[in-house]
Amino acid sequence: MRALIVAISVTSLCGCSPSLIGANQAGGLVGNVRTGGLQPNTNDAFNLANASCQQYRKVARMSGRVSGPDGPGTLSFDCVAP
Secondary structure, three states, rough: HHHHHHHHHHHHOOOOOOOOEEEOEEEEEEEEEEEOOOOOOHHHHHHHHHHHHHHHOOEEEEEEEEEOOEEEEEEEEEEEEO
């Protein structure tokens, strides 16, 4: 039973992917970002932010962490001219 609980816990930690919370031509937020722990996903977060900025012919620049040093958190980004 203990192994099952550990397996479910690990699976739930790894199952979250970054998601765009809000964005426009100036920038936005990416949620569910792991910067430490089992599988950091900051590259996925940057790719999501960059895809959002490319709609406006700009590139993403990560500008800060809103919450969570080691768990899922939120990163802010700016859309800037290339």
